[in-house]
Amino acid sequence: MPETAAKPSKRATAASKPKAKGKVAKQAPKRTGRPSKYTPELAAEMCDRLSNGEPLRQICRDEHMPHWTQVYEWLSRDEGLSLQVARAREAGYDALAEEALEIADTPKLGAKKVFSSGSEEGEDNMTVTEEDMLGHRKLQIETRLKLLACWNPKKYGTKVAVGGDPGNPIQIEAQVEADNFLAAIMKNAELKRQVSANE
Numbered sequence: 001m002p003e004t005a006a007k008p009s010k011r012a013t014a015a016s017k018p019k020a021k022g023k024v025a026k027q028a029p030k031r032t033g034r035p036s037k038y039t040p041e042l043a044a045e046m047c048d049r050l051s052n053g054e055p056l057r058q059i060c061r062d063e064h065m066p067h068w069t070q071v072y073e074w075l076s077r078d079e080g081l082s083l084q085v086a087r088a089r090e091a092g093y094d095a096l097a098e099e100a101l102e103i104a105d106t107p108k109l110g111a112k113k114v115f116s117s118g119s120e121e122g123e124d125n126m127t128v129t130e131e132d133m134l135g136h137r138k139l140q141i142e143t144r145l146k147l148l149a150c151w152n153p154k155k156y157g158t159k160v161a162v163g164g165d166p167g168n169p170i171q172i173e174a175q176v177e178a179d180n181f182l183a184a185i186m187k188n189a190e191l192k193r194q195v196s197a198n199e
Helices: 012-016 040-051 068-079 079-105 134-151 173-198
Strands: 111-118 122-130
Touching: 040 122, 068 111, 079 173
Parallel strands: none
Antiparallel strands: 111 122
C-alpha cells in the first residue's frame, strides 16, 4: 500500500503565516459599477424616460442606471413598479406615434451626390444637389409604426377578424339556415298534429 503524505495541522499552517504588528489589514476596494439596489429615484427616472418613448435597454446603457436584467428582476418582485412601468410604456407608445407624425410633417434637407463619367478625358463628374431626405424619413416612420404594431397590436396593429376570436365570433350561415329549417319542420309537425286531432 503506497504511503500518503500527511497533511500539516492547522496550527502549523497558522504559525507559518507572519502577522504584521501594529498594522491594520487593508480592506478590499469598494466595488464600483452599475447600481443593483432599487431606489425610488432610479424608478422615477426610468418611468419618465419610458413615457417619452425611450426604450428600456437604451435607458439602461447609461452608467448610473442598472443593467436591464436587474430591472426585470425588480419588475418580477414589485407589482407596483411593474404597473408604473406598464403605464409609462403606454405613454411612450403614444410619444413614438407623435414622433412619427412629426417626422412626416418636417422636411429634412440633405445633400445628394451623383457621380458620372462621361468626359473624354476620363474625369469623373460629381453633381451635388440639396433635397428632402424622403427615403430616410420614410424608414424612420415605418420603423416606429412597425414597433408600435408589435408592442401594442390592439391600438396600433392592423385589425384582422379571425375565426374563433372570442370578441368577434363568426357564425356559419349553414348553421343559421339549419336552425330555420328545423323550426319550420317542427311548426309543420305541430300543424299536422292539430289537424289530425280536429278530424
